[in-house]
Amino acid sequence: MVSVNVTALAVAAALGIPQAAHAATEDDLKELREQVRQLKEVYEQRIGSLEKRLQQTEQSAGKAEAAASKAETTANQAAVQASSRPTSESAFNPGVSVIMNGIYANLSQDPAKFRINGFVPTLDEVAPPVRGLSLGESELALASNIDHNFRGTLIASISPDNSSIDIEEGYIQTLSLPSGFTIKAGRFFSGIGYLNQVHAHAWDFADAPLANKVFLGNQLNEDGVQFKWVAPTQLYFDLGLEAGRGRKFPGGPDGGRNKNGFGSGNLFAHLGGDLGASIAWQTGLSYLSTSPQDRTFADLDSTGTSVTNSITGKSRLWALDGVLKWAPNQNSTYTNFKLQGEYFRRREDGVLTYDTMAQSFGTQVGGYASAQSGWYLQGVYQFAPTWRVGLRYDRLNSGTTSNALVNSGALTAADFPILAGYDPHRSTAMIDWSASEFSRLRLQFARDYSQPGATDNQIFLQYIMSLGAHGAHKF
Amino acid sequence: MKTILKFLVASAIAAAALPAAAALNVFACEPEWGALAQELGGDKVSVFNATTSLQDPHRIEARPSLIARIRSADLVICSGSELEIGWLPLLLTQSGNPKIQPGEIGNLEASQFVVRLEIPKVIDRALGDIHPSGNPHIHLDPRNIAKVGEVVSERLARLDPANAGVYQARATSFQQRWQAAMQRWEQEASRLKGMPIVVYHKDMSYFINWAAMREAGSLEPKPGLQPTPVHLAELVEHMKRDPAKAVVYSSYNSPGAAEFLSQRANIPAVQLPFTVGGTDKAKDLFGLFDDTIARLLTVAK
Numbered sequence: 001m002v003s004v005n006v007t008a009l010a011v012a013a014a015l016g017i018p019q020a021a022h023a024a025t026e027d028d029l030k031e032l033r034e035q036v037r038q039l040k041e042v043y044e045q046r047i048g049s050l051e052k053r054l055q056q057t058e059q060s061a062g063k064a065e066a067a068a069s070k071a072e073t074t075a076n077q078a079a080v081q082a083s084s085r086p087t088s089e090s091a092f093n094p095g096v097s098v099i100m101n102g103i104y105a106n107l108s109q110d111p112a113k114f115r116i117n118g119f120v121p122t123l124d125e126v127a128p129p130v131r132g133l134s135l136g137e138s139e140l141a142l143a144s145n146i147d148h149n150f151r152g153t154l155i156a157s158i159s160p161d162n163s164s165i166d167i168e169e170g171y172i173q174t175l176s177l178p179s180g181f182t183i184k185a186g187r188f189f190s191g192i193g194y195l196n197q198v199h200a201h202a203w204d205f206a207d208a209p210l211a212n213k214v215f216l217g218n219q220l221n222e223d224g225v226q227f228k229w230v231a232p233t234q235l236y237f238d239l240g241l242e243a244g245r246g247r248k249f250p251g252g253p254d255g256g257r258n259k260n261g262f263g264s265g266n267l268f269a270h271l272g273g274d275l276g277a278s279i280a281w282q283t284g285l286s287y288l289s290t291s292p293q294d295r296t297f298a299d300l301d302s303t304g305t306s307v308t309n310s311i312t313g314k315s316r317l318w319a320l321d322g323v324l325k326w327a328p329n330q331n332s333t334y335t336n337f338k339l340q341g342e343y344f345r346r347r348e349d350g351v352l353t354y355d356t357m358a359q360s361f362g363t364q365v366g367g368y369a370s371a372q373s374g375w376y377l378q379g380v381y382q383f384a385p386t387w388r389v390g391l392r393y394d395r396l397n398s399g400t401t402s403n404a405l406v407n408s409g410a411l412t413a414a415d416f417p418i419l420a421g422y423d424p425h426r427s428t429a430m431i432d433w434s435a436s437e438f439s440r441l442r443l444q445f446a447r448d449y450s451q452p453g454a455t456d457n458q459i460f461l462q463y464i465m466s467l468g469a470h471g472a473h474k475f
Numbered sequence: 476m477k478t479i480l481k482f483l484v485a486s487a488i489a490a491a492a493l494p495a496a497a498a499l500n501v502f503a504c505e506p507e508w509g510a511l512a513q514e515l516g517g518d519k520v521s522v523f524n525a526t527t528s529l530q531d532p533h534r535i536e537a538r539p540s541l542i543a544r545i546r547s548a549d550l551v552i553c554s555g556s557e558l559e560i561g562w563l564p565l566l567l568t569q570s571g572n573p574k575i576q577p578g579e580i581g582n583l584e585a586s587q588f589v590v591r592l593e594i595p596k597v598i599d600r601a602l603g604d605i606h607p608s609g610n611p612h613i614h615l616d617p618r619n620i621a622k623v624g625e626v627v628s629e630r631l632a633r634l635d636p637a638n639a640g641v642y643q644a645r646a647t648s649f650q651q652r653w654q655a656a657m658q659r660w661e662q663e664a665s666r667l668k669g670m671p672i673v674v675y676h677k678d679m680s681y682f683i684n685w686a687a688m689r690e691a692g693s694l695e696p697k698p699g700l701q702p703t704p705v706h707l708a709e710l711v712e713h714m715k716r717d718p719a720k721a722v723v724y725s726s727y728n729s730p731g732a733a734e735f736l737s738q739r740a741n742i743p744a745v746q747l748p749f750t751v752g753g754t755d756k757a758k759d760l761f762g763l764f765d766d767t768i769a770r771l772l773t774v775a776k
Contacts, residue, residue, distance in 0.1 A: 176576070325538075327536075
């Protein structure tokens with residue numbers, strides 16, 4: 001205020017003094033003084049009002065600033081939210097994830113000579129990994145809704161050695177069918193048993209149970225169509241029907257038969273629910289029927305010659321599975337336990353062709369029938385947030401096999417050593433550590449009695465990691 | 476094969492012929508949304524809560540019992556923002572229920588209707604279990620409950636037009652009671668302003684923001700990762716420089732880490748309801764906020 005008054009006086013003086021110089025009379029002087037006084041008053045008034053307005057402006061500016069900063073915050077938030085929604089074409093990119101895994105295997109038996117005795121083998125696919133360090137199959141998964149009616153999933157596995165890319169699963173599924181119906185078409189893991197539908201990276205052990213190896217060639221993915229219906233009940237119940245090409249073991253030949261229609265059919269049903277607050281369970285029954293044609297297997301006959309044999313006929317597989325998961329109040333973060341078991345029973349009949357390439361005694365054909373079974377039971381316990389331990393026991397029963405070529409005396413049992421009766425079994429223990437949902441390190445020990453007189457002590461050290469989109473795992 | 480097909484068709488017909496349920500089936504991913512639907516739908520809705528206050532909504536198994544329930548749901552209400560990413564997508568694709576697929580009226584993602592906090596600028600799994608769309612635990616800001624409530628009321632009326640009048644009346648009544656309660660809470664929570672607390676998981680952010688409190692740290696070293704001894708030791712050190720008034724945890728968290736910090740840093744550990752049913756007093760949404768504020772006031776000085 002003081003400085004303003006001084007300025008006002010100075011202004012007044014500046015205006016008044018030139019006039020004062022011309023003033024001669026006292027009246028003039030008086031008049032001048034009066035004028036200066038008036039001027040001073042006017043200017044003081046004006047300056048006062050200016051000052052008031054300035055103060056008001058300052059205040060409202062402060063308010064405006066506050067409002068502006070508030071608006072800015074809101075705008076920022078809005079902008080951030082907007083920016084979190086991608087606006088380009090890539091916004092519609094499917095969810096992409098990659099599973100990486102590597103393993104160190106220490107085996108007391110040569111994995112190249114691995115057989116599961118008593119069972120028509122599927123050879124290398126079910127053998128343990130090579131000794132030493134090796135890269136496992138890498139998996140690339142893409143999944144997204146296609147439109148309001150369909151969802152698509154493509155899972156490719158890239159094998160490290162022969163650089164081949166296999167489509168593990170590639171299917172579309174419906175989203176908009178009413179009344180609990182879903183249809184899947186393409187290539188998918190068949191709904192036979194429990195573990196067959198679970199991707200290997202989500203298994204609780206480094207390898208498949210022996211039963212899955214001998215009855216499903218590790219894991220059966222079929223080209224076909226699946227119809228599934230979920231009942232409108234509080235107790236979970238589903239029914240499913242699959243019709244497929246029969247492109248893989250237990251169908252065959254590899255790639256499927258050259259014919260119209262279907263090469264395999266599968267029916268399944270599941271029941272599931274909760275028991276109290278802490279237990280969830282599910283059980284399933286499934287029946288897979290295939291008609292293998294010229295499904296080949298290799299064997300060493302009595303002369304020690306490696307021959308190729310084949311089976312043509314019918315193969316029918318029953319699977320009964322059950323899973324029970326316990327977690328205190330269904331909070332699996334700290335501790336949980338999972339008990340899982342499956343029982344398989346298979347009947348095959350048809351004809352067996354010995355030595356299809358005529359490399360030894362010459363090609364011979366005879367009737368063939370077998371009834372075989374197998375099961376496993378495993379338990380996995382998470383005792384601390386990132387640690388789990390697990391035990392598994394496998395057992396197979398080679399059951400009864402009737403081979404007309406041997407019964408008739410045309411050939412001897414020694415010509416079919418792989419079909420000789422034997423009950424393979426295996427015990428496995430594992431411990432794994434998962435710092436997050438996306439990484440897992442596992443150590444596994446197994447004693448494998450798949451061949452008589454050749455116990456295989458196996459040690460696996462494995463990593464399984466996933467990067468990219470957050471996958472959701474089935475129950 | 477034929478008999479099976481016949482059976483399938485017969486079952487489908489039987490299912491379709493079931494008498495239409497009297498009430499709308501609401502499937503709530505978290506108890507807070509179940510409670511909200513119950514407030515707004517009354518006896519016109521039948522609510523199923525997929526999770527309880529004792530479960531971590533991030534880590535739920537896609538159990539058969541949940542598929543069975545979502546199969547018959549008319550409306551699914553979930554927090555969204557990837558909170559349920561480990562299980563909800565599976566339930567949706569397995570349900571065979573077209574009414575609740577994303578984009579339909581029957582699919583309500585609550586977090587889409589509020590201003591989300593903590594939207595990460597950098598998205599990297601090395602930062603823990605972060606959510607690209609922002610913090611999904613939106614329900615602990617009472618203003619968000621009001622906003623989501625409006626959307627729920629609107630959806631109920633659209634799904635069940637015959638009872639639109641009932642939903643309208645319930646909505647008006649609820650919003651009035653909620654506004655009144657909010658005024659009371661704002662007054663009570665004014666004593667919490669600026670109060671620093673240590674959280675377990677970043678699931679209190681919306682409450683902290685609403686009550687103008689301050690987060691002084693979290694027991695989890697990174698979102699979604701369990702507390703480690705190294706991180707807890709650092710937190711104890713940090714408390715010497717920047718002491719918090721309390722360490723809070725939810726009913727689904729193990730109290731161990733909170734008690735450890737409580738003893739070492741000499742601050743009280745407070746269990747908060749986090750959601751409806753989390754404590755005895757948090758019987759409904761009103762009780763949830765009443766009890767949360769009351770428990771925090773006991774340690775505010």
